[in-house]
Amino acid sequence: MDQVRALPPLPAAYSEEPSLAARLTWVQLRLIEPISAAERYRVQRAWFFEHVESHRGNLGRPFCTSNPPLREDINYRAACLKLEHPNPEQLGPHFLALAREAKELGEGPSAAALMQDLAWMQSEAGDVGAAFASYELALSYVPQGRGDLLANVMLDTATAYIVNGDESYVHKGLNLLRGAREQRERLLAEAQDRAVRAQLRDDILLTRHNEGVAYLLHLDNPEQALTHFDLVTREPNSYRESAISFAAFAAAEIGQFERARAYLNQAERSRSEATAPVVDQYLACYRQLARRRMQPGLAVPDCLRLRADTPSEVQLDLYKRLSANEDAALSLAGLKGLAKLFTEKLEPQLRSRGSQAASNAELMRLQRESELKSLVLKQQTDLQRERERATQQQRNYFIALSLVLLLAILLIGSRWLSKKKLAEQFEHLSQIDTLTQLGNRRFLEQRIERELSYLQRARRKDEDAALGIYLFDIDHFKAINDQHGHAVGDQVLVTFGRRLRHALRDTDLLVRWGGEEILLVARLDHAEHCSALAERLLHAIVHSPFDIEGGPSLGVSCTVGVLALPFLPGEEAQPWAALVGLTDLALYEGKAQGRRRWVQVHNLNVEDAEALALTLRDPLRDSVAAGRLRITVGSA
Structure with missing residues (x-):
């Protein structure tokens, strides 16, 4: 390998x-x-x-x-295991064995990630009991000292409570989300490092967004949902676009029409082309429902043609709202949507769940489901006899009544159905930057320990092995936005990330660090190769103009801060977050020297993490003058 x-x-x-x-x-x-x-x-x-x-x-x-x-x-x-065993029940023992082997190889975080992946697949298949058992095992695989990974698994578990549980478990999931958010708020109040503060702030906003969705879609409490969405919409972030649409709908639902109009105006200004089509469509539906609430009679075209891959819980919520509308055509469309959803998705999952449930609570819910189905069957039989004696108008009425009864079944069954699409969206939002499709800070935090473990193993075989940390910043990015507009700036960011990705290996970690900054962690055969890779990546950016769709070609350059791990001597632990801060100082030194260059920091006399923390307080040039650090510079 x-x-x-x-x-x-x-x-x-x-x-x-x-x-x-x-x-x-x-x-x-x-x-x-x-x-x-x-x-x-x-x-x-x-x-x-x-x-x-x-x-x-x-x-x-x-x-x-x-x-x-x-x-x-x-x-x-x-x-390969997923292809060989597409059924999660069959896949489970193989994934479990692979996770144990990964742990033996020193890949504890990878083992935890495998069990998280298995848990989601089990949840999608309706095997909730097995899913929670897999989450429990994922928690046991989290290495000691990895509080960030432990918190991520706990947040996934909380989301599973909300997605799969009845009302009591939805509240349990909300309590877990609230506890995680409050913990991060306390850490944010004490944190000094800019990167750490940005990650904590992002975690808080994501948790707020998920709390709002739980209140709006699962507890039918728009007023409480609005308090959370409102906080998310106050600053630019990855979750703002969906929060604005949900907030507009929630405000209209409780009669705060002026507030709803303000959110709708924001939604028109903040729409992103990077949003997935399925998400863009159902958010448009919620906005149309908000407008109809304020102006009865307005059309809701996006609500009437929901895509097949729309999350089940979103379809359920929207069809319920349409079926309750006073407009007969919309009500019938909602009832038909509910019937189709039940027949094609929910009923097969209900039947599958019967053989997979393990807990007493699940068995009790299944018993209640059976009782309800028997009751519905009896009512349908009685209505059938009535239909034979009634007029054609009575027959039409019976069809509508049957659909209403199916809705009653859905309302009970929705407490434990797997709502996989929304869960996948939450997971995607938590680890992937929606604009560039690169990883985000959470993505890096879940994998950096794996890279540090790799470095330790590799150096036992070859003491020259190293890791390179590179922090990229696009030169004059604000001027690009000001002169050409933010849409062009977004294209520049996407092309910038794509050029870097194509110049790297699959094993290299490339993430959007914030704004126009991109962070790379790359495996190196020798620390001396660190500058050569910086030179090659800088050339990959500047060698040709960026082609902008519908606009001019732009010459784009960047400045790079660089250092190689191990940075501290001996067996000293490598505090990667502090070392990223040092690459940030190197990056700004490159900006000061004229941009379009890389600046690498070399350790001369920094002995440990405490000395590194003191060094970060001083300007880079002072540390170089004092003989603690040395820098090398290259340009394209």
Whole structure:
């Protein structure tokens, strides 16, 4: 596996090619060339993931046998297991064994992530009991001292309570979210580091957003939901767009029409092209319902053509609201939507859940469901006899009544149905930057310990092994926004991240750190290669203008702060958050020297974490003058 990791990045002819067919052709041609065993493994692995990521896993499945994954390639092994055992019940023992093996390899965070993934799949399949057991095991795999990862698993568990539980479990989930938010608010009050404060603030906003969704969709309490959404909308963040639409609807529901109009105006100004089409459509529906609440009779076209992949709990909420409308056409559309949702999604899940439930509470709910179904069946029989004696008008009335009865079943059944789509959205929002599709701070925090563990193992075999930390900042980004508009600025950010990603390996961690800053953690064969990678990445950005859709081509440059780990001497622990702060100082030194360059910091006389903390308080030039640090500079 070390030989595979040591290979240079795949060429641009493959990594920058947008066409799947062209990429597959490149792979086929590459495989008939005389190449090393490590390169052949990597190319066949790329072929496999091309099929898996394009939802053609059956075509990639033979590679799991012809090109079996190496023992340390946990992601490849997990993907093969998912293809071989698509049923979570069958997959469970294999994922459990892989998680234990990952832990033996020193990959505790990876083991915890595997069990989290399994828990979501079990929840999607309706096996709530097994899902919570997997969460419990994920908690046990979190390494000691990883409070951030422990908190993330607990937040996922809280979300599962809200998504899968009855009203009492929704309140339990809210209590967990509230406790996590209050803990982060206390940490924010004490934190000094800018990066730590930004991450804590993002966590608080995400938790507020999720609390608002729970109150609005699951507890039908728009007034309480509005208090949480209002706090999310007050500053730019990843969750603001959806919070504004939900807030407009909640305000209209409680009769605060002026407030609702203000939110609707904000929604029009803050819409993002990066929002997924399914999310954009159901948010538009909530805004249309808010307008109709204020002006009865307005059309709600987006509510009448919800996409099939709209989250089940969102469909349930919207169809319930339509069915209760005084407009006969909207009411009938809502009832039909509920019937279709029940027939195609909820009823199969209810039947599947019957054989999978394990707890007494679940058995009690199933008993109540059976009683309700018997009652509905009796009522339908009585209504059928009445229909035989009634007029055509009475027959139409009976159809509407049957749909209302199905709604009653949905209201009871929704307490324990798996609401997987919203849960997936929460998970996606918590780890992926919606604009650039790069990871975010949470994504890095869940994986940085894995990289530090890798560094320790690699240096036992080769003492030259290193990790490079690179902090990128786009030069004159504010001027780009001011001159060309924020839409162009967003395209620049997306292209900037894509160029960096194509120049890197799959094992490198690339995340949006904040604003126009991008952070990279890369594995290196030697610390001396750190500057060479900085030079290559800087060239990847500046070598050609950025093509802007519907606008001019722009020459874009950046400044990079760089350092190599291990930075502190001996066996001293490497405080990565503080070292990111040091790369930030190097970045601003590069800005001061004229931008379009990289600045690497070298350790001369900083012995431990305490000395590093003192060094961060001083300007970089003072530390260089005092002989504690040395810098090297390169430009493109």
